[in-house]
Structures are given as structure tokens and as C-alpha cells.
Amino acid sequence: MYRIGLDIGGTGIQIGLVDEKGHILERGEIVTNTSAPFSEQVHAMASCVQDLIDRSGYSLLDIASIGAGVPGVADQKTGEVIFCTNLGWTHVPFREEFRKYFDKPVFVDNDATVAGLAESVAGVSAGSSSSVFITIGTGIGSGIIINGRIWSGAHGVGSELGHAILELDGEPCTCGNHGCVERYCSATAIIRMARELLARHPESSMMDACEGDLKKINARIVIDAAREGDPVAIKVFRRFVKALGQTIANVVNILDPEMIVLGGGVAKAGSFLLDAVRAEVPNYILYKDLPFARIELARLGADAGIIGAAMLS
Amino acid sequence: MYRIGLDIGGTGIQIGLVDEKGHILERGEIVTNTSAPFSEQVHAMASCVQDLIDRSGYSLLDIASIGAGVPGVADQKTGEVIFCTNLGWTHVPFREEFRKYFDKPVFVDNDATVAGLAESVAGVSAGSSSSVFITIGTGIGSGIIINGRIWSGAHGVGSELGHAILELDGEPCTCGNHGCVERYCSATAIIRMARELLARHPESSMMDACEGDLKKINARIVIDAAREGDPVAIKVFRRFVKALGQTIANVVNILDPEMIVLGGGVAKAGSFLLDAVRAEVPNYILYKDLPFARIELARLGADAGIIGAAMLS
Numbered sequence: 001m002y003r004i005g006l007d008i009g010g011t012g013i014q015i016g017l018v019d020e021k022g023h024i025l026e027r028g029e030i031v032t033n034t035s036a037p038f039s040e041q042v043h044a045m046a047s048c049v050q051d052l053i054d055r056s057g058y059s060l061l062d063i064a065s066i067g068a069g070v071p072g073v074a075d076q077k078t079g080e081v082i083f084c085t086n087l088g089w090t091h092v093p094f095r096e097e098f099r100k101y102f103d104k105p106v107f108v109d110n111d112a113t114v115a116g117l118a119e120s121v122a123g124v125s126a127g128s129s130s131s132v133f134i135t136i137g138t139g140i141g142s143g144i145i146i147n148g149r150i151w152s153g154a155h156g157v158g159s160e161l162g163h164a165i166l167e168l169d170g171e172p173c174t175c176g177n178h179g180c181v182e183r184y185c186s187a188t189a190i191i192r193m194a195r196e197l198l199a200r201h202p203e204s205s206m207m208d209a210c211e212g213d214l215k216k217i218n219a220r221i222v223i224d225a226a227r228e229g230d231p232v233a234i235k236v237f238r239r240f241v242k243a244l245g246q247t248i249a250n251v252v253n254i255l256d257p258e259m260i261v262l263g264g265g266v267a268k269a270g271s272f273l274l275d276a277v278r279a280e281v282p283n284y285i286l287y288k289d290l291p292f293a294r295i296e297l298a299r300l301g302a303d304a305g306i307i308g309a310a311m312l313s
Numbered sequence: 314m315y316r317i318g319l320d321i322g323g324t325g326i327q328i329g330l331v332d333e334k335g336h337i338l339e340r341g342e343i344v345t346n347t348s349a350p351f352s353e354q355v356h357a358m359a360s361c362v363q364d365l366i367d368r369s370g371y372s373l374l375d376i377a378s379i380g381a382g383v384p385g386v387a388d389q390k391t392g393e394v395i396f397c398t399n400l401g402w403t404h405v406p407f408r409e410e411f412r413k414y415f416d417k418p419v420f421v422d423n424d425a426t427v428a429g430l431a432e433s434v435a436g437v438s439a440g441s442s443s444s445v446f447i448t449i450g451t452g453i454g455s456g457i458i459i460n461g462r463i464w465s466g467a468h469g470v471g472s473e474l475g476h477a478i479l480e481l482d483g484e485p486c487t488c489g490n491h492g493c494v495e496r497y498c499s500a501t502a503i504i505r506m507a508r509e510l511l512a513r514h515p516e517s518s519m520m521d522a523c524e525g526d527l528k529k530i531n532a533r534i535v536i537d538a539a540r541e542g543d544p545v546a547i548k549v550f551r552r553f554v555k556a557l558g559q560t561i562a563n564v565v566n567i568l569d570p571e572m573i574v575l576g577g578g579v580a581k582a583g584s585f586l587l588d589a590v591r592a593e594v595p596n597y598i599l600y601k602d603l604p605f606a607r608i609e610l611a612r613l614g615a616d617a618g619i620i621g622a623a624m625l626s
Contacts, residue, residue, distance in 0.1 A: 073600060082603060130467045144568075146459055153569020154443045155604045163599040164563040168480045168497070168556065177597055184481070243481065250477040254567065255457075256466020284490055286476040287386060290395060291468045 001064040004049055005312075007111065007305030008070045010034070010086030015048050016303075017056050017063075018310035022122025024303060026056040038092045046101035066098060067107040067312030069114030069305050075156050079108055082156065107312035111305060113152055113159055115298070116143020118308030119261050124299040128258040132251050133298070134161060135264035136244070140182040143308075144255070150312075162186070166247060184243035187219035187266050193236045194222045204232035223269045237276070245280030252285045252292045263298030270297065314377040317362055318625075320424065320618030321383045323347070323399030327615075328361050330369050330376075331623035335435025337616060339369040351405045359414035379411060380420040380625030382427030382618050388469050392421055395469065420625035424618060426465055426472055428611070429456020431621030432574050437612040441571040445564050446611070447474060448577035449557070453495040456621075457568070463625075475499070479560060497556035500532035500579050506549045507535045517545035536582045550589070558593030565598045565605050576611030583610065 002025070007014040010032060017026040028048045033041060053060060072084030079095020095106040109117075116125075116133025125131040125145070133143040140162030144151045152158050162182035163175050170179025183189055195214050198204055206225045210216040225233035248260055267273060278295050285292055300307060315338070320327040323345060330339040341361045346354060366373060385397030392408020408419040422430075429438075429446025438444040438458070446456040453475030457464045465471050475495035476488050483492025496502055508527050511517055519538045523529040538546035561573055580586060591608050598605055613620060 073603065083600065128467075142567075146464060151459060151568075154441075154571035154606070155569055157565065157598075157600045157603050157605055158567060158569025160566040160599045164566050165479065165559045165597060166481060168483070168559065170481070175599055177599075246478045246481065251567075252470065253473040253477050254455075254471060254564075255464075256468055256471025258467035284478060285470075286473045286488055286490075287396065287470045290386065290470050292470055293467070 002058060002062050003064050003310035004052075004066040005306040005308070005310030006045060006049070006066070006068040007309055008032070008068055008087065009111075010071060013045060013048070014306050015045070015052055016306035016310065017052055017058065018307055022118065022307045022311065024306055026052050027306075028052040032087065034086070034088050038089060039097060041087070042094070042097040046098065049102070060102070060104075063102075063104055065105040065107065065313065066102055067109075067114070067309040068094065069111035069309040070108060071111050073156055074108040074110060076107070076109055076150075076152060079106055081108055105313075109150060109152060109312055110141070110143070110159065112141030113143035113150055114308035114312065115263060115300075115304035116145055116261065116308070117150055117311050118300050118304040119263070119298050120145045120148075121311050122300065122307055123261070123304065124296045125259045125261050130257040131259040131261055132161075132255060132257045133261045133263060134248070136186060136262060136266035137264040138186060138188055140186050141264070145257075161247065161251070164247075164250070166243065181243075181247050185240055185247055189243070190219040190222050190236060190240050190266070191217050193239055194233070197232050197236060201232045205230040206233055219266050223266070223272065227272050241273075241276045241280050244277055246284050248277065248281050248295065249284030252281070257293050260293045260295045261298050262295065263304065267297055315371060315375050316377050316623035317366075317379040318619040318621070318623030319358060319362075319379070319381040320622055321345070321381055321400065322424075323384065326358060326361070327619050328358070328365055329619035329623065330365055330371065331620055335431065335620045335624065337619055339365050340619075341365040345400065347399070347401050351402060352410060354400070355407070355410040356414075359411065362415070373415070373417075376417060378418040378420065378626065379415055380422075380427070380622040381407065382424035382622040383421060384424050386469055387421040387423060389420070389422055389463075389465060392419055394421060418626075422463060422465060422625055423454070423456070423472065425454025426456035426463055427621035427625065428576060428613075428617035429458055429574065429621070430463055430624050431613050431617040432576070432611055433458045433461075434624050435613065435620055436574070436617065437609045438572045438574050443570040444572040444574055445474075445568060445570045446574045446576060447561070449499060449575060449579035450577040451499060451501055453499050454577070458570075474560065474564070477560075477563070479556065494556075494560050498553055498560055502556070503532040503535050503549060503553050503579070504530050506552055507546070510545050510549060514545045518543040519546055532579050536579075536585065540585050554586075554589045554593050557590055559597050561590065561594050561608065562597030565594070570606050573606045573608045574611050575608065576617065580610055
């Protein structure tokens with residue numbers, strides 16, 4: 001049997017026909033039309049799914065289920081999307097609407113959670129029964145797998161590691177709180193820290209890389225400069241790694257998963273990041289002499305969204 | 314069938330014969346002899362268990378299993394206690410040693426985890442499939458129940474909420490790290506904050522309560538004074554509740570359990586504490602308009618240690 005996975009984003013929707021091992025056999029894509037009513041958006045997705053199945057040479061009879069990852073909160077039991085700001089959805093009956101087109105089980109969950117599931121089925125954490133996936137981009141998302149199953153919480157509002165508080169009365173966050181994890185260890189945090197230091201250290205090589213325009217600073221410029229030995233960039237990178245190390249140690253101290261998987265744009269820094277994080281985490285865990293989670297980079301890249309959505313059950 | 318539960322502490326060991334509903338039918342107690350070799354300590358416990366069974370009128374045939382809660386880290390799979398400072402145990406084969414006396418399944422887990430299990434079977438969180446138990450005393454312990462089962466992590470080092478980091482580079486902790494949760498919301502934290510403020514505010518009613526001796530300050534004096542309106546005590550209590558509120562919100566944002574249960578000495582402050590915490594938590598959770606964990610006080614008190622140990626499986 002095969003499964004359909006939809007990776008629903010604020011700008012585009014990636015759709016795939018996925019086999020049981022997590023390989024994507026056929027792909028489709030549509031542009032997200034956030035101004036259209038919810039039912040029309042689902043209609044467009046359903047049409048794309050049908051096209052993709054037709055194109056693939058398989059039939060609906062070969063499809064076991066349809067799953068979707070959304071950048072928001074979903075109720076796994078009812079299939080309702082409770083909250084999805086980028087798409088303008090609040091309390092929409094995703095499963096019910098999708099089932100008007102397909103008489104198949106329909107699942108929906110948070111996109112970071114879905115990516116974590118993908119890694120745990122077909123990626124770097126395959127074979128581990130518990131893992132926490134941390135996606136480091138503009139913000140921080142996370143997905144928790146316990147006993148081989150997604151754990152999004154009793155009310156579906158869990159695995160929001162990016163908005164756990166890492167500093168009492170710390171940096172103001174877009175969510176309205178202060179001191180949230182993602183204020184210290186996201187791409188946004190790297191950019192903020194770099195701009196602060198560059199104002200005082202215009203001699204940094206990052207200044208050339210951004211053509212003297214601090215608005216052009218991004219996480220890649222900072223990490224590349226740190227890798228090449230720029231002292232200012234190294235300072236930013238170390239602060240970032242320290243906060244990420246403490247965050248990962250918190251996950252170890254609270255949840256103690258078998259593995260912790262780092263994904264998202266910033267994780268593209270690869271072994272430079274991984275080695276630094278692996279060296280930092282042991283400083284903050286409680287039982288320093290006992291085994292704890294293996295920390296690895298995600299393997300599936302952007303495909304994790306489609307694969308994990310297809311694996312929802 | 315009945316079960317034996319042992320609540321193993323640094324000064325005493327409480328033992329109980331427990332029925333399937335979590336009622337303690339017969340009790341025994343011995344003094345912890347930390348200077349004796351491990352095998353002698355287990356021998357003393359086993360003798361007490363045998364006495365208790367004899368006294369109860371039941372026989373070994375009525376006993377399904379034996380469980381123990383320890384103030385440390387255990388490997389649930391092997392029945393080994395990895396680490397238990399108060400008892401001087403490091404990598405001791407608890408199950409193996411106990412089974413020399415009883416041909417029964419023997420289980421061992423962390424004491425806070427065991428208390429959380431007790432509440433989830435026979436206490437305030439009975440019937441909820443996920444809960445986090447937080448015991449607030451000298452330090453902070455916790456127990457995590459997910460899908461009706463204990464989750465102590467893949468390596469048994471999880472549910473150490475007291476040593477999650479709540480403040481980057483914050484207060485030094487006895488564990489060697491900085492900014493751990495228990496530096497801000499334990500009895501120890503309340504005492505520290507009260508002493509700091511009393512040095513500048515000797516007019517506080519707490520000064521009389523501790524007979525002018527800051528060494529006599531304890532959490533109860535502070536909370537009682539706060540309840541009676543002492544402004545200095547209220548300041549301490551508010552700081553404590555704020556840190557505890559942020560910690561509980563972190564549990565909601567990451568784990569989203571159905572219930573959060575507050576136990577331990579400080580929770581004896583009752584509804585004065587509970588009302589304050591319930592008012593504080595919503596300030597720090599991410600999805601303020603969505604349902605989240607019900608927060609309640611533990612119900613089983615000190616018996617949770619015996620009952621939960623007996624419920625281990």
C-alpha cells in the first residue's frame with residue numbers, strides 16, 4: 001500500500017505519493033492561496049492529490065491514507081486544525097473536508113512533529129523508539145516521538161520547545177512572553193546577536209559578506225564567518241551553541257529520549273554545528289557520567305514534511 | 314492479588330502491602346542503615362517484607378510483585394539502581410538481590426516518578442492518561458506518565474525537571490550547573506529569597522516567627538506570613554509562584570499532559586498555593602486560548618511512595 005503526504009506551508013503545498021519505506025514515488029505542488037476560503041483551499045489540494053495519483057499509475061485502491069503537516073496546532077483525534085496563523089485557519093474541519101473527496105483515513109498534525117516522525121521512520125532516528133526532533137530556522141519547532149508514536153500532548157498544544165522559557169524575564173518574544181528558547185537559539189537569534197556585535201565591531205569579516213548592510217546579515221553568513229575564524233562571528237556562534245546546548249540538555253533532563261535530531265535551515269551548518277553542540281550539551285545535563293541521547297543531524301531535509309505526513313496514522 | 318511497595322529514603326524505609334485499588338492494608342518500617350553493605354540493607358528490607366506478609370494473614374502466594382521507589386536513578390529494564398547518593402548505592406543489582414529472597418517480579422524506579430504513578434492510579438490524577446507530578450520540597454522532583462505508563466526516559470535519566478535550566482547563567486545549583494529550576498521554586502529557594510529580603514526588611518512579621526534567627530526561616534513560615542498579608546513574605550511568595558508558573562508552563566509547552574499534580578512539602582500550602590499557580594501559568598503558555606493541563610494538588614501525601622512502588626510493573 002501507498003500513502004499520500006501533504007506538507008502544507010504558508011507559501012506552497014508539497015504533495016507526495018509515498019511507499020511504506022518512506023520513499024517519495026511521485027510529487028505535486030501547488031501555491032498556497034491564503035485568500036481563498038478553507039473549502040476552496042482543500043478543493044485545490046484534493047485536485048492535486050487526484051492528479052498525482054492518476055499520473056503515478058496507481059489507483060485510489062492502492063492508497064491507505066492521507067496525511068498532512070501544518071504550521072500550527074491540530075487535534076489528532078478529530079482531525080480539526082485548531083490554529084494555523086499562516087494559512088488563516090482557526091478551528092477548520094480538515095479531516096471532514098478532505099473526506100468529501102477521498103473515502104480514506106485522513107490525519108493532520110504539526111509540521112515539526114511530522115518531520116520528526118519522518119526521521120524516526122525513514123531518517124536518522126529510524127529504529128529508535130524515542131526521539132525529539134528540533135528544527136532550527138526562523139523559530140524553533142519540535143516533534144516528540146515516545147514508544148514509536150508521536151506525542152503532541154493531551155490537548156495537542158505540546159512539543160512547542162521554542163516557546164519553553166530559557167531565561168526568566170529574558171528577551172521579549174513574538175508570542176508575547178519573555179525569554180523563550182527561540183529568542184536565543186534560532187536563525188533570528190543569530191542575526192540579532194550578530195547585528196548587536198557588528199555595530200561595535202565593524203572590522204568583522206561579516207561586514208563584507210553583508211556588503212556593509214546589517215539588514216543582509218543571515219545565519220549562514222554568521223556561521224560561515226565563524227567557521228573561517230572571524231572572532232566576532234565565533235562569539236555569536238558560541239552564544240548560540242550555549243543556548244542550544246542548554247535547551248537540548250533540558251530535553252535530556254526532562255524527557256531523556258534515545259535520540260535528539262537537529263533539522264531546519266541552521267542545521268545545514270552540518271558537522272561544524274553538530275560537533276559544537278555535542279561538546280556543549282554534557283556541561284548542562286544532570287547525570288554527566290550516565291549515557292544520554294545521541295545527537296544527530298536530520299537526514300531527510302525538506303522531504304521530511306511529505307514523508308512524515310504520509311506516515312501519520 | 315496484592316503487591317508490596319517499598320518507599321526507600323535516606324533515613325527510613327516505609328513498606329506496605331497494597332491492594333489493587335491502591336489501599337495500604339499493612340505497614341512496616343525500618344531505619345535506613347547506610348553504613349551497612351548493600352546486601353545487608355536488602356536483607357533487612359526482605360525480612361521486614363516477610364514479617365509484614367506474615368502479620369497480614371496473607372501468604373506469598375497472594376503477592377503479585379514487589380516494587381521500590383528510590384531517591385536516585387534506576388534502570389527499569391535490568392532492575393539495577395544506577396545511582397542513589399543518599400544510600401551510597403552506585404550500580405547495585407537491586408532486582409537480583411531482592412529475588413534471592415522472593416521469587417516474584419521486582420521493580421525499582423525513582424521516588425518522584427513512583428509518587429506520580431501512585432497519584433495517577435489511586436490519587437488525584439486517576440483516570441487521566443497523561444500527567445506530570447511535581448514534588449516541591451528541598452529540591453524539585455518529577456514523575457511523567459504518558460499513555461498510562463511511567464516515562465523515565467530511554468536511559469532512565471529523564472523527569473529531572475528540577476534540573477532543567479530556567480535561567481541562562483543563573484543561580485549556582487548543588488548539581489554544578491547554573492539556573493536550574495529548583496534554585497527558583499523549591500523550599501530552598503523560598504528560604505534563600507526570604508533571607509535576602511529579611512536582611513533589608515527586619516520589620517517583616519517573619520522575623521518574629523523565626524525568633525530573629527534567619528537560620529530558623531523555613532518555607533512554611535514564609536507562606537504563612539504571605540497568607541496573613543506580610544508584604545515581604547508576599548514578595549517572596551510571588552517570585553516563587555512566578556518561577557513555578559513558568560516551570561509548569563514549560564511542561565505544558567513541551568509535554569502538554571492532561572494533568573499537572575503538585576506534591577511535596579511546599580504543596581501543603583494548599584489552595585493558597587494552588588490558586589496563585591493557576592492564575593500565573595496562563596501568562597506563560599503559548600496557546601492561551603486553547604485548553605491545557607488541569608493543575609491539582611496531590612492527594613495521597615506521604616503514602617504515595619508506598620502505593621506507587623507497589624504499582625510498578
